[in-house]
Amino acid sequence: MTTIPAITPIPAPEPTTPGRATTDHTAPGHAAPGHAAPGHAAPDPTGPIAARAVDVVKTYGRGEAAVRALDGASVDIQRGRFTAVMGPSGSGKSTLVHALAGLDSIDSGQILLGDTDLGALSERDRTLLRRERLGFVFQAFNLIPALTAEENLALPLTLAGTRPDPVWQAELVQMLGLGARLRHRPAELSGGQQQRVAVGRALIARPELVFADEPTGNLDSRAGAALLTFLRDATRSLDQTIVMVTHDPGAASYADRVVFLADGRIVDEQVDPTAESVLSHLARLDAQVGG
Template sequence: MSYAAARPAPPASTPTVAARAEGLCKVYGQGETRVTALDAVSVEFRQGEFTAIMGPSGSGKSTLMHCMAGLDTVSSGSVRIGDVELSSLNDRQLTRLRRDRVGFVFQAFNLLPTLTALENITLPLSIAGRRPDAEWMQRIVETLGLSGRLGHRPSQLSGGQQQRVAVARALTSRPEIVFADEPTGNLDSRSGAELLGFLQESTRALRQTVVMVTHDPVAASYADRVVFLADGRIVDDMHGPTADSVLNRMRLFDAKGRTN
């Protein structure tokens, strides 16, 4: 990919923690089929910070995101969104927390084709019987450059515009944290650069917290911080990443893997 990242500005003050994991373990199967996807992971994601999670296939990065977002249960340890321990919630409470306090952006845009961009953006709030904060939504729409596209249906939008609508939908409920799983995976370089710039801007202008799983060093360079996973464990934590520094770190992990 040829797009280049603008460097993120440092936070003006010490931010609060939007989400944290402590001693997080996730195990699948039993006996000979037992697989440890996450092994005693402890990590914090701070308010107003854009964090990328990277690692080789099978490192546990998507599992970590799913556990942090309450999409998957944990085997042991704790996960908190703000001051709420997820394991203390029943299914109904967990559904409400995900709806009200967590946003999701995935590779698939998941837009309803019969609805306009505006209707797709406000759909989760409509289902919850809530109205969007008009001023907040206007800030999001303007930040994402969607002001002139709100009446368009998905088929009338480019891939990059559709993904921006998905981002706007994730942000409109004012979630405490947004989790994005390979959000540029289905986009061309230009659209990917636009989306990453918008995610970066949302942390600056809107003080949003964003956690993004990616395999792309250039995409990771848009983040304030990169957390590296290998074999279900955090093996490095880089601040102020560049595409080259991330790529070099990944190559180092690959070299260690070949010698082990």
């Protein structure tokens, strides 16, 4: 097994100027390493950047008990692509995605969504940003039990005081195969149906970015596969940007690109992964972390 140098595949552009807020489509040093050759620049995948983390540091706890969940993590999320974030437990993958989603504050570094610097936003503005520009799918408990499937679907828009575009909603419902279940409450839906409603809710406002945190963790393999296929198709046909945290190599294989985290940094990435390639990568990472 080859030893992978512990370098960040996406070098942070000029870490000394964290205030920089431009969207740089062709950042210098922007790397897209192939399967076996980290650090090796490749043309693919490139394209517009939907979100970017720059040198992000996040520490939980204090003193002796302090845990550095993110230790200078930098990553670019390309628009219209399905990105998976993987890493051993404790690697900081959830923290990174929560930071990108404006759910968690960071100690230093910068999070950009499009042109917006999340760090400069108030709590309220971050909430409005989540409502208008982001979508979420969690592992479980995605839906409000008191609301019907349809109401859950429209939730981000109704919270903002608007209504979903009926054409778009109908299209989503049709794509997700939820037509007959719209008037049902979450308790009357299967786990797969519940997650599909959650995906629909994440997409209803046509957000710039959708975050999915282990969306298939509670599903059987068939329902999980259907959901992941839908997410991948959404990036293709709807030009939707999706970031998914997962620990399942099979789930990660649906993504266009996999980013690996260890010890709070991005240590590697893969484009067009397969389950096997992801698994072998993880094995190497484990060995590296263990060593």
